[in-house]
Amino acid sequence: MSTLEIDAVTKRFGALETLKGVDITLESGEFLVLLGPSGCGKSTLLNIIAGLLEPSGGDIRIDGRSMRKVHPKNRDIAMVFQSYALYPNLSVARNIGFGLEMRKVPKAEREVAIRKAAEILQIEPLLERKPAELSGGQRQRVAIGRALVRDPKVFLFDEPLSNLDAKLRTEMRTELKRLHQKLKATIVYVTHDQVEAMTLATRIAVMREGQVEQIGTPREIYDNPASIYVAGFMGSPPMNLVEGRISDDGTRFQAEGGGCDFPTPANAIGGLTPGRTVIAGFRPEQLFPTPPAEAKAVTMEVEVVEATGAETLVIGHIGEQTIIASVKPDQAPEPGETVRLNFAPGNIRWFDPESGRALPNE
Amino acid sequence: MERRSLAASIFVYGAALVMSLVILAPVVWLFLMSISSSADLSARPLHWWPQEIDLSRYGELVSLVSNSAGEAFLASLRNSLFVSGLATCGALLVAIPSAWAVSRTPRVQWSLYGVIATYMLPPVSLAVPLYMGLAHLGLLNTITGLALVYLTILAPFATWLLKTGFDTIPQEIESAAMIDGARLDQTMRLVTLPLAAPVLATTALFAFLLAWDEFFYALLFTADQRAKTVTVAIADLAGGRVSDYGLIATGGILAALPPVLIGLIMQRAVISGLTTGGVKG
Known part of the structure; x- marks a missing residue:
């Protein structure tokens, strides 16, 4: 059984058709990158998977269970936002543990989970600080930590590295890759950066105007682009x-x-x-x-x-x-x-x- | 700082000086009047600077002797505090959910303009319907009644101010809380409202001031010590055959103290509220 099935998902905003029928099936442990320029519908698709938006048609299934009308908190997903979306008024430890706190996990158990996530991400010394006292890279780690403690079925990443400078971005990219190899997590990752897509993905879905133009391993997409659009998008310099x-x-x-x-x-x-x-x-x-x-x-x-x-x-x-x-x-x-x-x-x-x-x- | 010529510096400081004079002069004159003797105030030419300091009026107004002017004045201060406090709390209770809803649902933003439109009506046009309404409810000359009337003024104002405040809080933070499993009330209590605290403080203070300074409705809807507010009480001081300008000034100084104190207490929150786009609208 597949972990995540995106089944003929469409989305309209008034007259604008943002998603025109997307089908993707994801096995457990896969790292899927949704790649495309801004406005291609990739973030909309991610928000639909997260349950922040309802699809106009089609369905999302996680572990075979239909997600229609299921609240985000009941989908067993965790999301890392582009802006990190940390709670500025809470300490790093409480930020990370917030999801567990809301799910009424006992305090002792929560603290163990927070410690463990902080250890994996090497942010243990920062646990008592407030987000404002952290650098961009550290905030990013906290945001990932918040997703990590939940141990969800699917991790969703919305352009998580685009607010970092070039050097840090490369570092965090490697870190994410390491994390994925270690945790065997199922990840859907949105980006417009083809280098990120090539390095991180086990599979890439190149999106264009609300449709999947091509889906395949990074190698397949790079060597055998299905269209001029994909050929021009992948690789720097392009084909x-x-x-x-x-x-x-x-x-x-x-x-x-x-x-x-x-x-x-x-x-x-x-x-x-x-x-x-x-x-x-x-x-x-x-x-x-x-x-x-x-x-x-x-x-x-x-x-x-x-x-x-x-x-x-x-x-x-x-x-x-x-x-x-x-x-x-x-x-x-x-x-x-x-x-x-x-x-x-x-x-x-x-x-x-x-x-x-x-x-x-x- | 960029380099500036001497003339420009003189101009800038001169302008600042004029500005502070314009703002402070009435306040200073009010204070001087309150401590001048009646002889000084009625002398011709006027004595701008009192020849003797007379603090007796403060004693007169802050007095608990029954049936004295002091008792009436203190009662009006208390009424003002209750009316303004009640109206402000009510306005926040109404405005927080509605401002949040409007801020997060652009589709219904037109409704806010509708509310603001009613706000444009001159108070006098609503006086008769409000009077009849209060009379019907038996709320004329009561603190609750006046607070209810003020609520109709404060709630739209507070909603507008809070909406611009909520607009500055990224929606992604609330989405994150939602995915983390927080219910709406938990999201508000743990995330949104703490982040909006400076705007809340600013809004509360401005709403309180608006109610505190209101005169027209208070004059119409209150009759005696049970509900009369401080603005009306001060007007009453001028109502006798002989007006003691010094006494009116003293009333003004005393009436200004509570809002100033509240403002000082909330100063830090208010200033950061003003600078983080709290009053964009």
């Missing part, structure tokens, strides 16, 4: 998308405006018919400079070179279209140069420019 045409004999792909010309893959891709306009997608790190003697796939005129440390991003254009290549720093060209690049053709994703969907492997 290169080059529009072009399959040659009349069906053996080569030629970019619009030139600069990119390579044989179509040997394994059959449905829809790579002669003369058809398609979009070829390839990751910046798949490109590598090739010596003049060898065959090239891409001829790029370099405009900007950005050193990021471990790798160097080369931004330029082929014909009219802009692409990015990620190369080793010692291979980096100079701006204004023309470079020859090649890649393994098997790693190319093909998209239909009209529907935006990936062409199926046959």
